[in-house]
Amino acid sequence: MEAFGLLMHGFAVLMTWKIISLMVVGLVLGIFVGVLPGLGGPNGVAILLPLTFTMDPTSAIVMLSCIYWGALFGGAITSILFNIPGEAWSVATTFDGYPMAQQGKAAEALTAAFTSSFIGSLVAVMLITFLAPMISSFALKFGPPEFFAVYLLTFCSFVGLGREAKHKTVISMALGLLIAGIGMDTVSGNLRMTFGSDNLLRGINFLVAVIGLFGISEILLTMEERLALRGHAAKISLRTVLKVWMDLPKYWVTLLRSSVIGCWLGITPGGAIAASFMGYNLAKRFSKDPESFGKGRIEGVFAPETAAHASGTAALLPMLALGIPGSGTAAILLGGLMVWGLNPGPLLFVEHKDFVWGLIASMYLGNVVGLVIVLTTVPVFASILRVPFAAVAPMIVVSCAIGAYAIQNAMFDIWLMLGFGVVGYIFKKIGIPLAPFTLALVLGSRAEDAFRLAMIGSGGSVGVFWSNGLVGTITTLAITLLFWPLIDRAFTAVARMWRPTPVTT
Numbered sequence: 001m002e003a004f005g006l007l008m009h010g011f012a013v014l015m016t017w018k019i020i021s022l023m024v025v026g027l028v029l030g031i032f033v034g035v036l037p038g039l040g041g042p043n044g045v046a047i048l049l050p051l052t053f054t055m056d057p058t059s060a061i062v063m064l065s066c067i068y069w070g071a072l073f074g075g076a077i078t079s080i081l082f083n084i085p086g087e088a089w090s091v092a093t094t095f096d097g098y099p100m101a102q103q104g105k106a107a108e109a110l111t112a113a114f115t116s117s118f119i120g121s122l123v124a125v126m127l128i129t130f131l132a133p134m135i136s137s138f139a140l141k142f143g144p145p146e147f148f149a150v151y152l153l154t155f156c157s158f159v160g161l162g163r164e165a166k167h168k169t170v171i172s173m174a175l176g177l178l179i180a181g182i183g184m185d186t187v188s189g190n191l192r193m194t195f196g197s198d199n200l201l202r203g204i205n206f207l208v209a210v211i212g213l214f215g216i217s218e219i220l221l222t223m224e225e226r227l228a229l230r231g232h233a234a235k236i237s238l239r240t241v242l243k244v245w246m247d248l249p250k251y252w253v254t255l256l257r258s259s260v261i262g263c264w265l266g267i268t269p270g271g272a273i274a275a276s277f278m279g280y281n282l283a284k285r286f287s288k289d290p291e292s293f294g295k296g297r298i299e300g301v302f303a304p305e306t307a308a309h310a311s312g313t314a315a316l317l318p319m320l321a322l323g324i325p326g327s328g329t330a331a332i333l334l335g336g337l338m339v340w341g342l343n344p345g346p347l348l349f350v351e352h353k354d355f356v357w358g359l360i361a362s363m364y365l366g367n368v369v370g371l372v373i374v375l376t377t378v379p380v381f382a383s384i385l386r387v388p389f390a391a392v393a394p395m396i397v398v399s400c401a402i403g404a405y406a407i408q409n410a411m412f413d414i415w416l417m418l419g420f421g422v423v424g425y426i427f428k429k430i431g432i433p434l435a436p437f438t439l440a441l442v443l444g445s446r447a448e449d450a451f452r453l454a455m456i457g458s459g460g461s462v463g464v465f466w467s468n469g470l471v472g473t474i475t476t477l478a479i480t481l482l483f484w485p486l487i488d489r490a491f492t493a494v495a496r497m498w499r500p501t502p503v504t505t
Helices: 002-014 017-035 041-052 057-082 088-102 106-136 144-161 166-180 206-225 238-267 271-285 299-314 316-322 328-339 353-384 389-408 411-430 434-458 462-466 469-482 484-498
Strands: none
Touching: 002 353, 017 057, 017 353, 041 057, 041 206, 041 328, 057 088, 057 106, 057 299, 057 328, 057 353, 088 106, 088 271, 088 299, 106 238, 106 299, 106 316, 106 353, 144 166, 144 316, 144 434, 144 462, 144 469, 166 434, 206 328, 206 389, 206 411, 206 434, 238 271, 238 299, 238 316, 271 299, 299 316, 316 328, 316 353, 328 434, 389 411, 411 434, 434 462, 462 469, 469 484
């Protein structure tokens, strides 16, 4: 009941013409971003983040989150019509979506993708709505040891539960922590790694790095691949929408299973990519006709899209409640909150209720409006793909440069952005994930400050991280997750030892 009352208060905060207009603008920009290969949700949010600096925090985060929702919707358009995933998590959608388009069922495939995306997001938003009040109940118990334990949990979970190679995750995170230490030490006031440069006294601005890592690097990769876009036409009619919606009850198990998978992998650092593939594989495994998957089966569109959107939305829960971003986009939004003077974590639900519940309310409304927009404008956004990428790329680069310069009005930041673009390009070519790097860049200085304050308060005793039940539980869980791959192997080996040997006759 408390959650319902707070949600109604969030809708009251949200219902202004200004915020509604920004929501629609964000959704349209997000769909555009999702449709264009070489951009995507994290890149779009990173590039457009500087444009929101003059807005109040609620308006800014609503617009940016709607860019994210729109990008999630838009990625399905390229996957189904052009067999080119607009987003990495849309790869699984191509397995059955594009064959449906080849069979003349593009409208059905797109309707299924958009509808299942809406369902997955709705389940995740409901999860956020009812868990948020529980999180705020212990907000005031957090001090420096608890905050460091949460940051440690974040870093360890990325290493232990991430799908990428562990050594590459550690390398990415270590480099991010190293760069986060550039500039003035906030505890002692000493300068670190400035190398005599006045431009580095303020440290490396998170937004400049993100714009380069995501925006510029993707442009370089897309230019290298020389994408040629040819696809199928599609126009969604009301009759097609109603037909797909009437068939939804047949797939309720798939939708529910994919929603649960997505929510779990969104809260943990599994991510939308893993969620989409897991949702698709489980749908195929439990199907009565698994051979039909990959040949244009609508269930093969429902499963990955539901899981991906549930994951992408659920990733905002740990970001808001604990300051732990569950995805790359959530990490960028986390940095945005810090720019606006908001500290993500348990206290956010106590000190900034209008902001938090306005954002949660925008998730409900944004998904409804987004569903309507994508169902009615598919031909328009599909035609964008026929614009030569050579004409689009310069506009994106200029937008990145303007965004980087606007942050501190410094030409040095543009060169820094280009440098990070090259770094991001190299990372992607050699398979080093960017999400841990981004996470460490955002949280590195905060984790260091919390650790040092905890050490000062305890007289240098590491036992402070087990000084009470809350911090001890979080710290122990963090260490467990760090070594989870080894623990899992140990359990598997023990199980094999105790497994009875089959008797042969």
